[in-house]
Amino acid sequence: MKDVAAEAGVALKTVSRVVNNEPGVNAATADRVRAAIERLGYSRNESARVLRQGRTSSIGLVIEDVGDPFYSGVSRAVEDVAIRHGSLVLSGSSAEEPARERELVLTFCARRVDGLIVVPAGADHSYLRSELAAGTPAVFVDRPAGPGLDVDTVLCDNRGGARMATAHLLAHGHRRIAFLGDSPTIYTAGEREHGYREALGDLVDERLISMAHPELDRVRADLDRMLGMDDPPTALFTGNGRLTMTVLRALAGRRMALIGFDDFELADLLSPGVSVVSQDSAGLGRVSAELLFRRIAGGGGPAERVQLPVRLIPRGSGELPPEAPRSS
Amino acid sequence: MKDVAAEAGVALKTVSRVVNNEPGVNAATADRVRAAIERLGYSRNESARVLRQGRTSSIGLVIEDVGDPFYSGVSRAVEDVAIRHGSLVLSGSSAEEPARERELVLTFCARRVDGLIVVPAGADHSYLRSELAAGTPAVFVDRPAGPGLDVDTVLCDNRGGARMATAHLLAHGHRRIAFLGDSPTIYTAGEREHGYREALGDLVDERLISMAHPELDRVRADLDRMLGMDDPPTALFTGNGRLTMTVLRALAGRRMALIGFDDFELADLLSPGVSVVSQDSAGLGRVSAELLFRRIAGGGGPAERVQLPVRLIPRGSGELPPEAPRSS
DNA sequence: GGACCCTCTGACAACGTTGTCAGCAGGCAG
DNA sequence: CTGCCTGCTGACAACGTTGTCAGAGGGTCC
Numbered sequence: 122m123k124d125v126a127a128e129a130g131v132a133l134k135t136v137s138r139v140v141n142n143e144p145g146v147n148a149a150t151a152d153r154v155r156a157a158i159e160r161l162g163y164s165r166n167e168s169a170r171v172l173r174q175g176r177t178s179s180i181g182l183v184i185e186d187v188g189d190p191f192y193s194g195v196s197r198a199v200e201d202v203a204i205r206h207g208s209l210v211l212s213g214s215s216a217e218e219p220a221r222e223r224e225l226v227l228t229f230c231a232r233r234v235d236g237l238i239v240v241p242a243g244a245d246h247s248y249l250r251s252e253l254a255a256g257t258p259a260v261f262v263d264r265p266a267g268p269g270l271d272v273d274t275v276l277c278d279n280r281g282g283a284r285m286a287t288a289h290l291l292a293h294g295h296r297r298i299a300f301l302g303d304s305p306t307i308y309t310a311g312e313r314e315h316g317y318r319e320a321l322g323d324l325v326d327e328r329l330i331s332m333a334h335p336e337l338d339r340v341r342a343d344l345d346r347m348l349g350m351d352d353p354p355t356a357l358f359t360g361n362g363r364l365t366m367t368v369l370r371a372l373a374g375r376r377m378a379l380i381g382f383d384d385f386e387l388a389d390l391l392s393p394g395v396s397v398v399s400q401d402s403a404g405l406g407r408v409s410a411e412l413l414f415r416r417i418a419g420g421g422g423p424a425e426r427v428q429l430p431v432r433l434i435p436r437g438s439g440e441l442p443p444e445a446p447r448s449s
Numbered sequence: 450m451k452d453v454a455a456e457a458g459v460a461l462k463t464v465s466r467v468v469n470n471e472p473g474v475n476a477a478t479a480d481r482v483r484a485a486i487e488r489l490g491y492s493r494n495e496s497a498r499v500l501r502q503g504r505t506s507s508i509g510l511v512i513e514d515v516g517d518p519f520y521s522g523v524s525r526a527v528e529d530v531a532i533r534h535g536s537l538v539l540s541g542s543s544a545e546e547p548a549r550e551r552e553l554v555l556t557f558c559a560r561r562v563d564g565l566i567v568v569p570a571g572a573d574h575s576y577l578r579s580e581l582a583a584g585t586p587a588v589f590v591d592r593p594a595g596p597g598l599d600v601d602t603v604l605c606d607n608r609g610g611a612r613m614a615t616a617h618l619l620a621h622g623h624r625r626i627a628f629l630g631d632s633p634t635i636y637t638a639g640e641r642e643h644g645y646r647e648a649l650g651d652l653v654d655e656r657l658i659s660m661a662h663p664e665l666d667r668v669r670a671d672l673d674r675m676l677g678m679d680d681p682p683t684a685l686f687t688g689n690g691r692l693t694m695t696v697l698r699a700l701a702g703r704r705m706a707l708i709g710f711d712d713f714e715l716a717d718l719l720s721p722g723v724s725v726v727s728q729d730s731a732g733l734g735r736v737s738a739e740l741l742f743r744r745i746a747g748g749g750g751p752a753e754r755v756q757l758p759v760r761l762i763p764r765g766s767g768e769l770p771p772e773a774p775r776s777s
Numbered sequence: 778g779g780a781c782c783c784t785c786t787g788a789c790a791a792c793g794t795t796g797t798c799a800g801c802a803g804g805c806a807g
Numbered sequence: 808c809t810g811c812c813t814g815c816t817g818a819c820a821a822c823g824t825t826g827t828c829a830g831a832g833g834g835t836c837c
Binding site: 123133141 | 792793794795796
């Protein structure tokens with residue numbers, strides 16, 4: 122910028138004014154400056170601008186794994202909203218490790234992001250308190266923050282969705298419905314288990330509940346155990362997309378009523394099509410990003426808690442009757 | 450930092466030394482400083498550090514769409530390598546629009562990223578020349594850079610993979626093999642088409658070639674046209690993952706030999722399993738990121754061009770004989 | 778006692794921007 | 808002619824950090 126000023130024969134500040142389209146610069150002077158910028162291939166150093174203004178125009182996004190379709194949907198939606206607000210997205214995957222989540226968040230804060238969107242891996246977020254107090258807003262997505270942290274939260278209706286799925290299977294005549302879910306330490310897993318129990322009432326049988334994900338071997342073992350029982354389940358309810366696929370593989374073509382939580386590509390092409398409770402991952406990302414930018418713009422008020430609806434998509438597998446004839 | 454210095458009763462520079470673990474600070478003094486940091490909840494402002502040192506410890510990643518499983522695989526691998534090098538990843542989706550690609554790259558450069566990883570959407574990258582000259586290294590992934598740009602490039606063996614797939618179908622007795630591919634403006638699509646033509650030789654029939662993606666309606670129309678011919682294709686070769694799924698849906702259960710370029714989740718669960726040419730998306734990300742960090746560290750030498758192998762995974766659909774009995 | 782070295786500490790400038798304020802020229806009213 | 812306003816421009820400080828260099832205090836050696 123100094124060089125540009127020299128080249129155009131004006132002061133530093135005048136170049137700054139031209140670069141920022143500030144009014145009050147003579148058109149001829151501005152043209153001269155622009156020509157100089159062109160000649161020198163100058164581009165403003167955003168780092169310095171950030172330092173001076175205290176606004177980075179970037180937000181931090183911590184998710185569990187960009188590679189997972191559910192989270193990459195969230196990620197893409199956040200990015201779109203951010204672009205619209207002239208912001209960039211710094212993102213990182215926590216890999217479900219609280220320590221890595223913490224490290225990412227603190228790194229983002231050190232870079233002075235304008236705000237944070239977090240899918241928490243851990244349960245303790247006290248490390249965020251000082252950042253929040255310092256004025257960096259945060260929005261928690263998919264799972265709520267640990268106790269004592271008063272932040273905006275955007276969730277799916279996990280419990281309602283699980284209730285809906287279980288009720289759907291009950292309505293199709295099933296009485297022995299198994300639940301295969303994530304580790305109960307994960308919020309969404311607990312909620313879905315609750316919804317399942319609520320819908321099932323007296324019909325709950327603890328032996329038909331397995332919450333072992335992500336240890337897929339244990340999931341498979343539990344499934345085998347259940348299928349070998351005297352009174353085996355006639356229907357399965359799986360607690361997330363990855364589990365649904367694992368179970369489909371473990372069933373190896375065996376026809377059995379099944380509903381999965383979380384939709385996935387190609388669920389419609391299997392035979393029968395896999396009925397699912399669909400979560401709106403893009404909505405999750407969009408709503409949370411919009412909430413965050415409202416806070417960044419100074420929007421006050423108490424912490425909000427938004428719950429997005431889920432949708433049951435019947436495709437065949439969830440509508441199979443009990444004791445369906447075994448194929449192959 | 451100023452406050453910390455005052456609190457601890459030392460000079461600014463001493464705090465800086467402690468924060469950076471520089472040697473030559475009395476242990477007692479250091480402890481006092483650390484205590485002050487703790488009390489005040491101080492965290493270093495990276496923006497200022499960046500400004501002073503000229504290194505941002507961040508890289509820019511431009512891909513086509515984070516939501517696409519292939520690219521999110523790349524993305525995740527890049528992130529892992531970056532973390533290992535103490536860098537953060539700024540990422541953005543070009544949505545296959547050259548203008549957006551350019552804007553993202555220039556935004557990243559203005560933020561003085563240490564390097565760039567780009568899946569190019571456009572064919573003209575002359576806008577990058579000045580940035581490269583200014584010392585910001587770049588690595589192109591999945592597709593090469595436009596003409597006249599001498600940068601490191603990491604590609605898959607698109608042509609070889611297509612040749613392999615087509616030869617596989619030929620070996621199973623097919624002579625009428627259709628190719629449904631991406632728009633020919635996309636590098637990978639052209640390469641795959643070439644491979645297909647090379648393997649097919651004299652058997653090429655222009656009426657069996659459709660390169661209309663991403664307009665899925667046109668793909669479906671082309672497929673219908675081909676299937677309605679007097680001498681319809683007995684096998685299909687699809688040019689990317691999304692196309693494979695579109696075609697599978699359009700076939701609506703109709704049994705027909707098929708090989709897809711690019712693997713996808715659940716390809717093994719369909720019946721028959723979908724044979725694919727699998728690209729190593731994680732490898733693409735990892736290799737390109739490692740190459741980039743070697744450049745950032747000052748690694749010289751001429752631009753490298755790495756080609757990663759692909760793998761044919763037979764799952765059933767690619768092994769169906771011609772004139773297979775029509776199911777359903 | 779003086780020269781020297783070593784350890785620890787601090788003052789100051791610089792990175793590249795932008796906000797504040799002052800100054801200059803010219804026009805216009807009184 | 809004076810005073811004031813308007814339009815344009817520039818000098819300077821400040822953002823928070825780090826690199827450079829200098830200095831203070833104490834010990835060692837001749």
